[in-house]
Amino acid sequence: MPFFSYLAYPKPGAKQALLNDLTTLDHCEVMVAENEEILILVTDTADEKKEKELQKKLNKLKSLQSLGMTFGHTDEQTKDRQKE
Amino acid sequence: MDISRREFIKLVAAQSAAATAGVLFPGISFGAWEKLDLSSGRIKWKKTPCRFCGTGCGLLVGVAGGRAVAVKGDPNCSVNKGLCCVKGYHSIQVLYGKDRVTEALVRKNDKLVEVPLKEALDLVAAKMKETIKDHGKDAVAIYGSGQWSIPDGYVASKLFKGCIGTNNVEANARLCMASAVTGFLTSFGLDEPMGCYDDIDHADVFITWGNNMAEMHPVLFSRMLANRKSKGHIKIIDFATRTTRSSQASDKSILFRPQTDLAVANAICYEIIHNKWVNWDFVNKHVSFHKGKTNIGYGIEDHFKFKDKAETVDFEQFKAFLKDYTPEKVEKISGVSAQDIKYLAALYGNPDKKVTSFWCMGPNQHTRGTWINNLIYNIHLLVGKISTPGNSPFSLTGQPSACGTVREVGTLTHKLPHGVVMKEKARQLAAKIWNVPVTNIDPKPTYHTVEMFRALDRGDIRLMWIQATNPMVTMPNLNRYRDGAQKEDRFVVVSEIYPTPTYDIADVVLPSALWIEREGFFGNSERRTQHNEQLTPTPGNTMCNSWQLIEVARRLGYEKQFPWGRETHIEDIWNEYIQFHDNPKHRMAPYKVLQARSGVQWPFVNGMETKWRFNPKYDPAAKGEGFDFYGKPDHRAWIWLRPYEPAAESPDSEYPFWLNTGRVLEHWHSGSMTRRIPILHRAVPSSYVEINADDAARLGIVNGSKVKISSRRGSVKMPASINGRGIPPKGMVFVPFFDEKHLINEVTLDAFCPISKQPDYKKCAVKVERG
Ligand code: SF4
Numbered sequence: 001m002p003f004f005s006y007l008a009y010p011k012p013g014a015k016q017a018l019l020n021d022l023t024t025l026d027h028c029e030v031m032v033a034e035n036e037e038i039l040i041l042v043t044d045t046a047d048e049k050k051e052k053e054l055q056k057k058l059n060k061l062k063s064l065q066s067l068g069m070t071f072g073h074t075d076e077q078t079k080d081r082q083k084e
Numbered sequence: 085m086d087i088s089r090r091e092f093i094k095l096v097a098a099q100s101a102a103a104t105a106g107v108l109f110p111g112i113s114f115g116a117w118e119k120l121d122l123s124s125g126r127i128k129w130k131k132t133p134c135r136f137c138g139t140g141c142g143l144l145v146g147v148a149g150g151r152a153v154a155v156k157g158d159p160n161c162s163v164n165k166g167l168c169c170v171k172g173y174h175s176i177q178v179l180y181g182k183d184r185v186t187e188a189l190v191r192k193n194d195k196l197v198e199v200p201l202k203e204a205l206d207l208v209a210a211k212m213k214e215t216i217k218d219h220g221k222d223a224v225a226i227y228g229s230g231q232w233s234i235p236d237g238y239v240a241s242k243l244f245k246g247c248i249g250t251n252n253v254e255a256n257a258r259l260c261m262a263s264a265v266t267g268f269l270t271s272f273g274l275d276e277p278m279g280c281y282d283d284i285d286h287a288d289v290f291i292t293w294g295n296n297m298a299e300m301h302p303v304l305f306s307r308m309l310a311n312r313k314s315k316g317h318i319k320i321i322d323f324a325t326r327t328t329r330s331s332q333a334s335d336k337s338i339l340f341r342p343q344t345d346l347a348v349a350n351a352i353c354y355e356i357i358h359n360k361w362v363n364w365d366f367v368n369k370h371v372s373f374h375k376g377k378t379n380i381g382y383g384i385e386d387h388f389k390f391k392d393k394a395e396t397v398d399f400e401q402f403k404a405f406l407k408d409y410t411p412e413k414v415e416k417i418s419g420v421s422a423q424d425i426k427y428l429a430a431l432y433g434n435p436d437k438k439v440t441s442f443w444c445m446g447p448n449q450h451t452r453g454t455w456i457n458n459l460i461y462n463i464h465l466l467v468g469k470i471s472t473p474g475n476s477p478f479s480l481t482g483q484p485s486a487c488g489t490v491r492e493v494g495t496l497t498h499k500l501p502h503g504v505v506m507k508e509k510a511r512q513l514a515a516k517i518w519n520v521p522v523t524n525i526d527p528k529p530t531y532h533t534v535e536m537f538r539a540l541d542r543g544d545i546r547l548m549w550i551q552a553t554n555p556m557v558t559m560p561n562l563n564r565y566r567d568g569a570q571k572e573d574r575f576v577v578v579s580e581i582y583p584t585p586t587y588d589i590a591d592v593v594l595p596s597a598l599w600i601e602r603e604g605f606f607g608n609s610e611r612r613t614q615h616n617e618q619l620t621p622t623p624g625n626t627m628c629n630s631w632q633l634i635e636v637a638r639r640l641g642y643e644k645q646f647p648w649g650r651e652t653h654i655e656d657i658w659n660e661y662i663q664f665h666d667n668p669k670h671r672m673a674p675y676k677v678l679q680a681r682s683g684v685q686w687p688f689v690n691g692m693e694t695k696w697r698f699n700p701k702y703d704p705a706a707k708g709e710g711f712d713f714y715g716k717p718d719h720r721a722w723i724w725l726r727p728y729e730p731a732a733e734s735p736d737s738e739y740p741f742w743l744n745t746g747r748v749l750e751h752w753h754s755g756s757m758t759r760r761i762p763i764l765h766r767a768v769p770s771s772y773v774e775i776n777a778d779d780a781a782r783l784g785i786v787n788g789s790k791v792k793i794s795s796r797r798g799s800v801k802m803p804a805s806i807n808g809r810g811i812p813p814k815g816m817v818f819v820p821f822f823d824e825k826h827l828i829n830e831v832t833l834d835a836f837c838p839i840s841k842q843p844d845y846k847k848c849a850v851k852v853e854r855g
Contacts, residue, residue, distance in 0.1 A: 001090070002763070004173070005097035007105055009313065031098065033105065034113045040101040042094055048763065065313075068306055070166060071100035072173030073093055073146075073154040076762050080183035081583050 001044070002051045005071040008039040010063055015039070017063035027054055041067070048076065093154065096127070096146070100156035104166030107159045108310065131158055131682050132616035133606045134172045135599045136752045138230075138444075138481035139163060139301050140608025141172055142682040145600060147619050152176035152600065161682035163281055163612065169302040171752060174761045179598060179620065181760035185580050186624025189593040196593060201625045204592050205632070208549070209639030211575050211591075215547045216248065222530055225252035225545045229552035230260065230483030230490050233604030234613075235657040236551065236629040237489035239646070241501065243633055246518040247642045251497045251505055251530045252545065256553040257483060257490035258533040262842035263448040264479040265491055267457020270376075270392075270839070271465075271722050273715025274669065275491050278697040279440070279476030280610040280685060284308055286474025287440040289431050290320045293460060294345065294446015294846075296810075298329040299749035301444070301480055309333065321428065323348075324446065325744060325846070326774070326818055327811040338428070339813055342742050342847045344418035346452055347728035349459035350409035351418075352429045356466050357403055361433030366468030370711045372718055373397045375405075375725035382451050382732035382835040386538050390838035397725065405725045417728060432463050438474030439464070444482060445746065449845045453837035455726035462723045470721070471699040471711055481609040483753075488607015492670075493661070497536075498529035501664035505529060517663050519645055532841035534560070534834050541568025549577040551629045552596070556585035557754035557824055560843045561834035563798050579629050584756045585824050595626040602628035603654040605678065611685045611694075615678035630657065668705040669714070731847040732835035735815065739795060739849035741779075742816040745828055746845075748809070755822035771823035772805040775852065776814045780806050783854060790855030793817060795848055798830035801855040817852055821845075 008030075010018040015037050022030045022041055027050065029042045045051040058064065105112050127146040134141045142161020146154035155173050159166035188204035189196040215223050226240050237255065244253045268275045284290075284307045297305040312318040322334035323345075331337035340348055356362060376392040383390075411422035411429075432439055441464065447456040460477050461470075469475035481487050494501050501517075503510025506527055515522035531539050537559055539545040548569070559565045569576055569589050578590035581598045600619040607613050622628075627635075630653065634646045648656040655675050662672040665686070673684035673693075685693040689704040696702040698713050698721075706712035713721040735741055747753070750764040758764045773791050785791055791804045802819065812818045819828040833848035 003093050003097050005101040007101055007108070007167075029094070029098075031102075031114050033109070036105075036109045036112045038105060038109065038112070040098060040105065040114065042097045042101070044090070044094055048766065051763075052766075066309070068104075068167050068310075069170065069173055070104045070168065071097040071154070071156045072168075072170075073097070074174070074177070074763060076177070079760055079762060079765065080181065 001046065001075050002048065003071070003073045004043045004069060006041045006067040006069050008041045008067055009065040010037060010039070011065045014063040018061070021061050021063050025054065025057055096154065096156070100166070103159045104157055107165040127153060130617065130619050132600050132619065133484060133608070133614035133683065134168070135175050135178065135484060136171045137301060138483050138486055138609045139303050140484060140606065140610070140612055140614060140683065141168055141303050142614065143168065143172055143175070145176060145619055150621055152179060152620050158682050163608065163683065164303045167303050167306055170750060171758060171764065174763055177761045178757040179601065181582055183583055184623060185582060185587070185593060185595045186626055187595055188625060191591045196590070201595070201627065204594060205635045206639065208577050208592055208594070209636045211547055212636065212640060215575065219546050221248050221250040222252060223544070223546045224248065224250060225254070225536055225547070226549045226551070227533070227536065227553065227555065228255040228495055230255060230257040230481070230486030231552045232485060232489045232495070232629060233602070234485060234488045234493060234607060234661070235604060235654050236633070237493040237495040238501065238657055238661045239630050239633045239637070240551070241493060241495050242518050242645060243637045243642065245500065245505070245525055246514060246520045247524065247637065247640070247645055249524045249526055251526050251528065252536065253495050254497055254531070254533045254536050255490045255495045256533070256555070256558065257486040258496060258841065259558060259843060260445060260482040261448060261486045261491065262840035263450060263453025263457055263837050264481070266454040266840040267461070267479065270454060270724065271458050271461040272713055276487060276611050277476070277478050277609065278471045279478055280695045281307070282695055283440045283474050283476040283478060285311060286438055287476070288318055288437040288474065289439045290318070291428065291431065291439065291441045292320070292322050292324070292330060293441060293443035294324050295442050295444045295480065296324070296328040296330045296746070297442060298333055300482070300747060302749060305330065305333070319431070321431070323428070326813065326816060329809055338420055338424050341417070341419045342744070342816070343452070343731040344728065345447065345456050346459060346726065347409060347414045347417045348420055348425060349456065349463060350406055350728065351411050351414035351425045352432060352463050353466055354406040354409045355411060355426055355429030356433045356463070357406065359429070359433060362466050363468030366710070367399070367466065370713060370720055371465050371723055372720040373399060373402045373723050373725070378727055379729065380838045383534070383838055383841065384732060384833070384835050386542070388838070392839055402723060402725055432467055432469065439469050440474060440476040440478055442478050442480055444480040446846065448842060451732050451835050451837055451844045452726070452729060453842050454839035455724070458724040458726050461721070465721050465723055471696050473696065484608065485606035487609060487611070488605060488613060492607055497532055501661060513664065517660060534836055534841065534843055537565040537568065540574060541565060541571070543571070543573065546573060547575040547577070549579070550586060551579040554584045554586045554754040554756055556589055557827060558821065558829060560829055560832040560845060561797050562827055562829040579632055582756050582760065584754065594632050595624060596632070597622045597626045597628040601626065604628070605658065608683070612683040613672060613678060613686060614683040617679070630654070732844065733833050733848045735849045739851045740815070741850050741852050743793065743795065743831060743848050743850040744812065744816055744818045744846050745821050745832060746818065747822065748820045751820070751822035753822065755824065759822070771820050771826040771828070772803045772808070774805045774808060774810045774812050774818040776812050776816070777806050778814050779852070780804060783852060785854055792853045792855040793819070793831055793850050795831045795833070795850045797833065800826050800828055800831055802826045817850065
């Protein structure tokens with residue numbers, strides 16, 4: 001279960017649009033700064049596949065300038081030597 | 085509050101973001117969310133520096149039930165103020181790879197077999213004794229790392245230089261930072277940056293020299309972007325040989341032909357003088373002019389020797405030297421338009437703009453690495469933009485403790501923790517602190533890294549102990565050095581955490597404790613020392629590298645020099661080590677202070693950190709008015725006349741492409757750790773060759789198709805990437821080196837800067853074919 005939190009920076013003047021965009025996405029919870037042009041995004045996806053799908057959707061958001069990650073947690077096991 | 089584990093983690097995640105926002109935007113308010121209670125005590129949060137790059141972000145690692153379970157940025161650490169990059173956030177997973185090396189292994193009948201740790205340590209000590217007896221003390225060597233914790237490097241130096249009496253001590257930072265060191269020493273007489281990351285919050289202009297910070301120092305790059313966003317007027321200029329994510333995020337991207345940064349830097353100085361932008365007050369009081377030898381060679385042959393000789397010159401000679409570097413002439417050499425050269429010069433020359441230059445591997449991995457470091461300093465010195473907030477020529481480091489363990493402890497053949505082996509006073513101080521006869525310390529340096537592996541190949545070195553690094557992926561011209569290391573009568577000891585190509589050639593593998601499984605210290609790019617306590621238990625029979633060295637030292641008869649107890653040895657080592665730096669130019673913080681804080685910058689004098697050196701306003705060692713470059717006997721910073729000279733190997737009709745190598749955001753160095761972190765591995769599962777779309781079309785190569793890259797030394801096949809995250813210009817290919825399945829260093833050239841002895845991984849000639 002990957003969990004992440006981010007500071008989400010909207011494009012200039014697009015704070016409300018970004019809030020709208022993010023709240024319509026699954027696996028996302030958003031909180032808006034009352035006095036700054038910034039949002040907090042917390043994501044909670046079931047697995048790596050869902051996480052990737054979400055990342056793709058986030059990358060496409062026109063209202064989003066950038067995301068700065070602030071927290072990460074995954075339960076996934078690491079693998080052994082990556083040989084072909 | 086009774087909440088599910090899932091809800092709890094989400095709360096922690098949200099709070100972490102809110103805390104970071106609070107640091108970046110003082111007074112920010114998120115309403116009700118901030119009041120959520122997280123005091124359930126289920127997770128204990130402990131500070132540590134990040135294990136990966138030289139940025140040195142502070143992390144808080146959440147530990148529950150003896151396991152590291154979560155990571156957040158440490159808002160108390162001024163480096164990252166709560167932010168982190170993708171490597172940092174997934175860093176704890178590196179502890180839990182399925183194939184972790186947890187037991188000692190010894191090669192028997194050509195197979196590595198598990199043995200009790202004591203047996204392996206006995207064997208290492210016995211082999212060292214035997215090798216010294218049969219072949220002399222200079223037949224044993226240790227090769228360490230900028231990922232060594234500071235105590236590891238310190239005990240390695242004490243054992244090899246102080247006790248055994250050989251200067252066969254090197255570390256992989258030779259491959260990444262040596263030119264930065266010689267650049268600092270030749271220009272200022274003292275190593276490491278005068279500025280600090282706070283420069284990012286003061287500068288108006290950032291110029292990055294061959295430095296893809298968006299991927300290599302992502303948190304610092306984010307800080308630059310955040311400043312640009314909040315202030316509006318800030319400019320970021322990317323000056324590089326290929327287009328990268330950094331170029332895309334910059335205000336302007338300027339591409340130059342490989343090696344010609346030397347010419348462009350001189351042209352910038354020409355323009356500054358031509359336009360009368362010289363800060364004469366600064367130059368007259370604080371600068372002197374010097375020239376060194378030219379046509380200095382490339383070190384491709386064994387036993388290559390070079391010693392520079394400084395000659396004092398004056399400003400008029402400097403001005404005459406620059407006549408060959410008018411913007412128009414340099415446009416022809418570099419491919420950078422005269423207009424862009426003038427633009428860069430105008431940014432540096434504008435007295436109203438504070439300018440910070442950043443660089444890392446581009447200028448350092450360069451056969452004229454020392455020179456290009458000097459030349460960037462020349463620019464800043466001519467306009468007096470140095471040692472004040474926002475005015476900073478800033479050499480970034482790649483590894484988490486290249487500065488702390490290699491440059492400060494001095495784990496290089498010519499160095500001691502204070503001073504160099506050639507100086508009697510430095511040997512005397514070391515002998516006194518180490519409790520060894522001064523005659524033990526050899527006044528002659530032996531081998532720098534490339535020459536050390538050549539010596540192993542030749543048989544001058546018979547036993548090499550490798551810790552915390554993976555040279556069988558990272559050495560240039562790798563085929564030669566791998567064959568050499570496997571010759572009969574060579575004995576290779578590898579302290580490792582996972583199987584790697586270096587592990588594959590080992591005669592003994594010692595299982596190492598990793599990062600937060602042991603107590604230690606790192607030292608980052610801005611002179612910041614960071615302590616971590618042991619946060620999780622050591623798996624199996626793993627042991628920290630320091631203690632492995634101490635065990636062997638005692639078996640060699642050096643109990644007196646290594647008397648410490650297992651529980652307290654890291655603190656004891658720190659207390660001994662800092663005696664070397666007990667002066668206002670380099671005093672380190674006491675153990676207790678480091679334990680309590682998220683990093684402390686040295687010189688630490690009278691309880692105060694030093695943010696800007698050489699400026700009496702901030703630096704207690706600096707005296708007088710304005711500035712005091714006290715590292716040099718004339719108390720001046722040195723401007724050097726350094727010409728443009730071509731690369732060691734350039735494209736020709738047989739090998740018509742430049743090969744440039746480097747890293748990607750998701751992977752750390754040779755990938756032995758990050759390729760075991762699923763999310764990072766899946767993001768970039770294997771290496772690839774970036775090729776320009778025009779070259780690809782001409783050669784019939786499409787995205788993903790197999791390409792063969794060959795040089796005079798070797799070849800490798802890998803998939804093509806066209807218009808991917810990096811775009812090389814026509815005539816260049818770029819390959820990241822993290823992937824042990826595609827060993828690009830079998831292709832690279834082992835030419836190096838004759839002054840720093842650092843190899844150039846950015847330039848050699850290759851042929852590109854459909855594979
Ligand atoms: S920027 Fe470097 S130090 Fe910071 S989290 Fe990323 S890898 Fe770690």
